[in-house]
Amino acid sequence: MIKPGISKLNSNIFATTELDTSQLTSQIVLVVPTQKQGRYRGVISLSGATAATFSLAVLPSPAEPFAIIDLSDIPSSDYTFNVVEMAGKGNLVIHVSDDTEGPRAVQVANDSGLLVDNRQLTGNQQVILNLYRPGVHQVTDLTGGGQCTITVNQLLPSPPPWPTAQITVAVQQPDPTKAATQMVPSSVTKSPLQPLVFTLPASTTTVPNIHLVTDLLAVTDRFRTELTEKGRARNFRI
Amino acid sequence: MNDLTIAISAGALEDTFGALIEIFSFQFSKSTGGSVQFSINVQCHFERGQMTLMPPDPASLIYQGGYFDLSDVVIKWDRLDLGVTVHIPGVNVGGFCLLPTPWGCAIQIPPTTLFDVDITATIPIDNIVDSRLDLGVAPVPTHVWNSDLQTYQWLLVPHVVWQELQLLDIADTVADLIDGLITNLVNDALGFLPDWAKDIIDELVGGLANLIRGLLSLPTDLQAWLSNLLRVSLDPFDFIVQLVENYFQNDLSLYSLNDPMAVLPKQTTPVALPAVTMPITNVSIDVDATEVVIGVTS
Numbered sequence: 001m002i003k004p005g006i007s008k009l010n011s012n013i014f015a016t017t018e019l020d021t022s023q024l025t026s027q028i029v030l031v032v033p034t035q036k037q038g039r040y041r042g043v044i045s046l047s048g049a050t051a052a053t054f055s056l057a058v059l060p061s062p063a064e065p066f067a068i069i070d071l072s073d074i075p076s077s078d079y080t081f082n083v084v085e086m087a088g089k090g091n092l093v094i095h096v097s098d099d100t101e102g103p104r105a106v107q108v109a110n111d112s113g114l115l116v117d118n119r120q121l122t123g124n125q126q127v128i129l130n131l132y133r134p135g136v137h138q139v140t141d142l143t144g145g146g147q148c149t150i151t152v153n154q155l156l157p158s159p160p161p162w163p164t165a166q167i168t169v170a171v172q173q174p175d176p177t178k179a180a181t182q183m184v185p186s187s188v189t190k191s192p193l194q195p196l197v198f199t200l201p202a203s204t205t206t207v208p209n210i211h212l213v214t215d216l217l218a219v220t221d222r223f224r225t226e227l228t229e230k231g232r233a234r235n236f237r238i
Numbered sequence: 239m240n241d242l243t244i245a246i247s248a249g250a251l252e253d254t255f256g257a258l259i260e261i262f263s264f265q266f267s268k269s270t271g272g273s274v275q276f277s278i279n280v281q282c283h284f285e286r287g288q289m290t291l292m293p294p295d296p297a298s299l300i301y302q303g304g305y306f307d308l309s310d311v312v313i314k315w316d317r318l319d320l321g322v323t324v325h326i327p328g329v330n331v332g333g334f335c336l337l338p339t340p341w342g343c344a345i346q347i348p349p350t351t352l353f354d355v356d357i358t359a360t361i362p363i364d365n366i367v368d369s370r371l372d373l374g375v376a377p378v379p380t381h382v383w384n385s386d387l388q389t390y391q392w393l394l395v396p397h398v399v400w401q402e403l404q405l406l407d408i409a410d411t412v413a414d415l416i417d418g419l420i421t422n423l424v425n426d427a428l429g430f431l432p433d434w435a436k437d438i439i440d441e442l443v444g445g446l447a448n449l450i451r452g453l454l455s456l457p458t459d460l461q462a463w464l465s466n467l468l469r470v471s472l473d474p475f476d477f478i479v480q481l482v483e484n485y486f487q488n489d490l491s492l493y494s495l496n497d498p499m500a501v502l503p504k505q506t507t508p509v510a511l512p513a514v515t516m517p518i519t520n521v522s523i524d525v526d527a528t529e530v531v532i533g534v535t536s
Contacts, residue, residue: 013331013350013352014431014432026350027350029347031345031347066345066346093345093347093348095350130332130350132438134434161441165334193331193438193441221433222433222437223433
């Protein structure tokens with residue numbers, strides 16, 4: 001049936017070409033392993049103000065292996081997500097299905113400590129970035145300086161189908177005494193439909209958390225090939 | 239026996255009737271329901287055809303009295319727009335299993351929904367649809383009060399006694415027209431996006447135009463499909479005939495006589511005399527091949 005009043009298209013997916021893990025949009029997904037049993041409180045912020053809250057129950061086995069938390073669609077303020085507590089098995093999958101009102105931030109914690117804060121991502125968490133814009137992107141860890149160059153190729157004429165398998169990039173801290181990170185591999189070529197999975201290093205005193213941002217250095221689609229202002233500023237060559 | 243007889247020639251009637259038909263214009267819209275909604279937005283007027291006076295025929299199966307045969311009245315489309323609204327179901331991007339296990343997916347990454355949307359497009363089809371109307375119209379004497387003139391009147395009101403819509407002639411360029419419709423639908427959905435993003439969506443859905451064609455369930459014979467859509471599902475023509483009948487019977491008068499009818503005007507010189515008027519008790523109509531005779535009985 002025809003549904004009246006539905007927005008035309010999730011157009012922000014294409015409007016946003018540069019991502020920042022401190023501002024969660026529909027192109028970013030966080031995967032957070034659970035740690036200790038207990039109840040947690042989740043607070044979602046939008047434009048600096050609390051937009052929604054939720055409860056999280058981390059339970060002993062048997063329980064759900066993962067809980068998907070849509071930061072733009074929390075059923076109610078007392079809604080409880082359930083997930084199992086078992087090392088390496090229980091995970092929160094945090095995403096934003098609709099970011100038309102703006103990017104979200106989330107913090108999940110209890111009186112024992114912090115489970116996740118997207119502005120302070122730490123070890124064993126994973127960040128999935130969806131970069132659709134054909135061109136050359138640079139992913140940078142603002143904390144440790146690690147970088148990876150992502151080339152998004154628009155494969156035309158289209159060899160059906162475009163690859164969709166995820167590509168993993170490891171953010172590593174080679175020397176725990178030095179506040180420097182690196183990404184392995186340091187360059188990736190992918191189709192617009194392939195997600196990037198960034199695995200993060202364990203927290204150390206020199207690199208306590210990770211903050212990923214992407215910059216579009218060049219656009220290379222079938223309509224034009226040119227450097228962006230950031231690409232020119234960084235003397236990037238196509 | 240008539241006290242007064244008035245004859246109107248066929249030529250005079252044809253001029254009068256033709257002019258009255260051509261000043262009539264109207265507009266309306268209709269739509270269908272369902273998962274794909276079609277609509278039609280009509281504004282049109284008539285162009286006169288030929289008029290023939292038909293004498294009474296007791297053997298006629300349709301109408302035995304005398305009537306005017308109006309044939310080849312052309313329906314001229316000032317606007318004939320075909321609209322379509324299609325719901326594009328959810329189209330997702332991304333979404334995969336991050337950690338598959340023998341027992342299922344241990345970490346499922348949700349997809350992002352790109353579409354869940356209604357899209358609408360409208361195209362003019364006035365240049366590919368040609369329609370004509372044949373009408374049998376009988377003049378019926380009607381006694382009414384005219385509040386403007388503050389008098390009763392006998393009016394010669396045309397009543398539609400039969401009608402026939404000549405079949406649609408749909409041009410064979412309908413395939414180009416449907417292509418244009420689908421292009422408009424795609425533009426409605428994606429028009430504001432950059433071209434590279436349109437390429438990605440086309441990749442995801444195997445071509446949005448193809449997806450829309452599938453949703454519309456278009457057959458091979460597009461002429462028959464459009465003809466069926468217009469004549470059965472939307473059917474503006476039945477409504478047009480109703481409007482014509484209402485117009486003729488409620489708004490038109492081919493001839494009028496005041497009741498009482500002035501025979502001699504009021505006179506003041508050389509001798510003051512009141513006006514001479516004649517009440518009309520009955521009006522009869524006779525149609526033959528060359529004229530219409532109005533018989534007035536006091």
